[in-house]
Amino acid sequence: MSTATVTRATRASRIAMIIAALALIVLALAPWWAGRADLRLMGEIFLYLSLACLWNLMAGYAGLVSVGQQAFVGFGGYMLFALTIFGGLHPIAAILLAGVLAAALSVPVAALIFRLKGAYFAIGTWVVAEVFRLTFAQISALGGGSGTSLPVGIVKSLADGRSAREALSYWLALGAAVTVMACVYLFLRSRRGLALTAIRDSETAAAGLGIDIWRTKLEVYVVTSAFTAVIGGLLFLQKLRISPDAAFSVNDWTAFVIFIVVIGGIGTLEGPIIGTLLFFLLRETLADFGTIYLMVLGAVAIVIMLKAPKGVWGLVRDRYDLELFPLSYRVNTQNKGN
Amino acid sequence: MPALLSISGLHKSFGAVVVADGTSFEVAEGEAVGILGPNGAGKTSLFNLITGALPPDAGTITFGGQDISATGAAQRCKMGIARSFQVPQPFGGMTVFENALVGAMEGAGLRGAEAEAHVLSVLDDTGLLLKANVRAGTLTLLERKRLEMARALAARPRLLLLDEIAGGLTEAECTALIETIQRVHAGGTTIIWIEHVVHALLAVVERLIVIDFGKKIAEGPPKTIMDSAQVKEIYLGVDPDV
Ligand SMILES: Nc1ncnc2c1ncn2[C@@H]1O[C@H](COP(=O)(O)OP(=O)(O)OP(=O)(O)O)[C@@H](O)[C@H]1O
Ligand SMILES: [Mg+2]
Numbered sequence: 264m265s266t267a268t269v270t271r272a273t274r275a276s277r278i279a280m281i282i283a284a285l286a287l288i289v290l291a292l293a294p295w296w297a298g299r300a301d302l303r304l305m306g307e308i309f310l311y312l313s314l315a316c317l318w319n320l321m322a323g324y325a326g327l328v329s330v331g332q333q334a335f336v337g338f339g340g341y342m343l344f345a346l347t348i349f350g351g352l353h354p355i356a357a358i359l360l361a362g363v364l365a366a367a368l369s370v371p372v373a374a375l376i377f378r379l380k381g382a383y384f385a386i387g388t389w390v391v392a393e394v395f396r397l398t399f400a401q402i403s404a405l406g407g408g409s410g411t412s413l414p415v416g417i418v419k420s421l422a423d424g425r426s427a428r429e430a431l432s433y434w435l436a437l438g439a440a441v442t443v444m445a446c447v448y449l450f451l452r453s454r455r456g457l458a459l460t461a462i463r464d465s466e467t468a469a470a471g472l473g474i475d476i477w478r479t480k481l482e483v484y485v486v487t488s489a490f491t492a493v494i495g496g497l498l499f500l501q502k503l504r505i506s507p508d509a510a511f512s513v514n515d516w517t518a519f520v521i522f523i524v525v526i527g528g529i530g531t532l533e534g535p536i537i538g539t540l541l542f543f544l545l546r547e548t549l550a551d552f553g554t555i556y557l558m559v560l561g562a563v564a565i566v567i568m569l570k571a572p573k574g575v576w577g578l579v580r581d582r583y584d585l586e587l588f589p590l591s592y593r594v595n596t597q598n599k600g601n
Numbered sequence: 602m603p604a605l606l607s608i609s610g611l612h613k614s615f616g617a618v619v620v621a622d623g624t625s626f627e628v629a630e631g632e633a634v635g636i637l638g639p640n641g642a643g644k645t646s647l648f649n650l651i652t653g654a655l656p657p658d659a660g661t662i663t664f665g666g667q668d669i670s671a672t673g674a675a676q677r678c679k680m681g682i683a684r685s686f687q688v689p690q691p692f693g694g695m696t697v698f699e700n701a702l703v704g705a706m707e708g709a710g711l712r713g714a715e716a717e718a719h720v721l722s723v724l725d726d727t728g729l730l731l732k733a734n735v736r737a738g739t740l741t742l743l744e745r746k747r748l749e750m751a752r753a754l755a756a757r758p759r760l761l762l763l764d765e766i767a768g769g770l771t772e773a774e775c776t777a778l779i780e781t782i783q784r785v786h787a788g789g790t791t792i793i794w795i796e797h798v799v800h801a802l803l804a805v806v807e808r809l810i811v812i813d814f815g816k817k818i819a820e821g822p823p824k825t826i827m828d829s830a831q832v833k834e835i836y837l838g839v840d841p842d843v
Contacts, residue, residue: 267730269698269717454706461703464692464737471652471686472756473678473707530694594698594721594733 267596271452276589290437294430306433306501308543309440313494314516315523315535316443317487322521323530324451324463325483328381331388333517334372334395335365335488337510339495341399344505347417349404354413354421355435358496365492369485377480389513396511410506418503432501439497443490448532448588456590459483463530522560526567528574532588537576603666605630605791606651606760611660613643613650613815620646621657622815628760633792635806635823637799639835643815644795645687648762651793652684653677664760678708681759685749685766687795693738697729700737700748701755708756720755726781727751743769750781760791767798779804803827811835 293302314336322328342361346352352360376387400408422428450456459479461469470476495516499505509515519542527538545563549556571578579585604627613621620643628634638644649655651662653674661670669677683704692700701723705716724730727747732740737748746766753761763782767775775798782805786792796802802809809826811819813835819826826832 267721267733269721454712457699457703458707460695460699461692461707464694465690467654468686468690468692468752469703470674471654471678471684471690472704472752473675474703475673475675591696592698592702592717594730596730596733 267594270593270595271591272589273586273591273593275585276587279587287441291434293437294426294433299426299429302429302433303501304543304547306436307498308539309436310494310498310501311520311523311542312535312539313440313443314491314520315527315539316447316532317490317494318517318520319524319529319531319535320447320450320459321483321487323524323534324459325480326462326466327480327484328385329388330385330513330517330521331390331392332488332491332520333511333513333515334388334392335369335491336495336498336516337392337395337399337507337512338365338368339492340499340505340510341405342492343496343499344405344411344413348414354417354500358493358500361496362489362493366485366489369488370481372488373481373484377477377484392511392513396507399510400507406506408507410504410509412504413500421500432497435497435500439494443494446490448590451532451588451590455479455482460590522564524574526564526574528576528580531574531576531580532590533580533586534574534576538574541575603630604628604663605632605665606793607663608651609661611647611650611662612658613646613655614658619643619815621650621660624660624812624815624817626810626817626820628791628793630759630791631789632808633786633794633806635802635809636793636795636812637802637809637826637832638812642812644812645764646815647812648684648764648793648795651677651762652682675707678756678758679710681757682762683708683753683756683758683760684762685746685753685764687764689742689745689749691737691740691745691748693736695737696734697737697740697748697751698724698733701729701751704752704755705757708758711757719757723751723754726784727754728777728781743774754785758790760793761785763792763794763796765795765797767796767801770798775801799827 293305297305318332339358339361342364343354343357346357346360347354350357372391376384376391379387399405405411418428422431451460458469458474461472461474462476462479466476499510523538523542524535526541527536528534545560546556549559567574606628609625611621611624624647636644646655650657653672657670661668663669664677664680664682669680692703698720701720702716705711705719709719711719721730724733727750729747729751732744737745740748750763750766767778770778779801782792786805794802794806803823806823809821809823810817811826811832819829819831
């Protein structure tokens with residue numbers, strides 16, 4: 264007779280959680296140990312990490328390969344400006360409300376683009392983002408095509424003094440990244456997350472086992488779009504200036520994010536973290552070389568896609584059977600007797 | 602006994618290829634039915650129509666007294682129809698245990714410890730317990746076929762559809778498989794089994810249906826069917842080996 268027990272955490276995942284908790288404490292104290300430029304850079308890293316986690320959930324798990332999430336980044340950014348300037352809201356309230364509005368907006372968008380499959384879906388998402396860009400370029404109260412700055416009064420309402428503001432902006436970015444990662448992790452660990460992972464691996468089999476594919480995808484799309492808009496609001500709270508081209512940039516908010524997810528390891532929770540670190544490492548070391556930097560990024564992406572289609576994390580995971588976030592179930596069988 | 606599954610006037614074609622040509626039959630609750638037919642006859646397509654993976658061009662399917670012709674695949678599984686895929690479709694990045702857990706949670710609606718215990722017993726039954734932590738993408742073809750059955754069983758189906766799971770097994774493995782299916786059947790599960798390994802099929806089923814070019818050409822007790830001239834013609838060279 265054999266008895267079996269089921270556990271989820273592994274030794275590696277327990278160690279990873281302790282390291283993550285310690286790193287989080289150190290990062291939370293950064294305004295006291297890091298310079299102004301480093302603080303800004305780290306804030307940007309956290310926001311990119313958030314975008315990458317969200318895109319990974321949508322494309323890597325739900326199979327919704329969007330090249331148009333800049334629609335929601337830009338929407339969130341513009342809502343920050345519109346709701347503070349015309350609605351008189353506090354910037355943080357405006358950013359949270361932007362997320363709610365983006366969720367509502369994503370439902371009709373999904374109804375439209377979910378009819379499209381594969382490459383047509385991707386093109387559809389890009390067209391939607393272009394429509395968003397052209398629409399916001401028409402709104403003269405927000406500066407039309409040339410954009411607008413966040414009024415000084417609103418900027419000052421955030422905190423007194425520049426360094427206090429920059430610290431707050433940093434903490435908001437860190438908080439957003441932690442919230443996104445925690446939500447994605449808890450979701451993937453839940454029953455619904457197991458179903459989503461099944462969809463990632465085979466939609467045919469998932470449907471045959473009782474998973475409502477369409478509804479699951481819609482939920483993922485709505486939630487990721489809402490979070491993406493919140494991140495958009497935070498990105499433009501750092502920049503303090505918005506224009507249609509910056510807000511709806513396919514390069515900044517989608518191409519780089521896809522690069523991050525693909526080189527890190529699509530369809531894994533760890534991939535976007537590794538990818539974000541690699542991306543910023545490359546960007547900061549190559550910053551002085553101008554356009555060469557983009558060519559190197561492209562070359563790295565091609566080499567990784569050819570040599571390690573599952574990304575850097577895919578390589579590590581397959582070789583060492585590692586898992587930093589304890590999502591897996593482990594069955595432990597002990598033979599009684601004999 | 603009332604019919605658990607009732608199919609009438611089912612039509613489906615892919616351009617010129619007709620995979621269901623006015624197919625009608627019934628399967629009673631608790632019955633085990635075998636389906637025979639040459640390659641490309643439309644057997645797997647019939648399963649796709651029953652499970653909702655394919656929409657029919659015409660005809661109705663009722664299950665447990667309810668018309669499910671327009672019901673989605675996921676809902677049909679929740680109602681109690683589970684199948685194995687002839688070409689295995691494992692969740693490659695998930696472990697064997699997790700693959701079956703999807704069936705237990707989504708198909709059978711089990712939760713927590715109850716779902717885990719059910720999966721463990723299914724894996725034990727299907728001989729996959731020692732592979733529980735293995736990523737399904739790394740399994741051999743035979744193991745993948747076994748996983749197909751385990752996953753379907755984990756969904757606790759009223760109607761289990763098995764699509765060619767006995768091919769390529771050794772004598773001992775085949776005997777073990779037959780015993781597993783007999784046990785499932787004895788537990789009250791209704792079974793429809795598509796199988797080219799005729800002796801395995803005949804060890805389990807109480808009735809045979811023969812399909813050719815999407816048409817049901819014979820139906821009845823296994824002995825009568827296997828002896829009929831029509832079936833012998835189609836299966837010329839195939840030794841029933843009973
Ligand atoms: N989705 C599809 N699109 C087009 N043709 C299809 C599709 N599915 C099946 N067919 C065709 O329909 C015919 C019947 O296929 P099906 O898989 O149902 O046969 P089968 O009886 O299961 O055969 P086998 O014994 O080889 O498994 C084949 O000619 C196949 O090529
Ligand atoms: Mg077939």
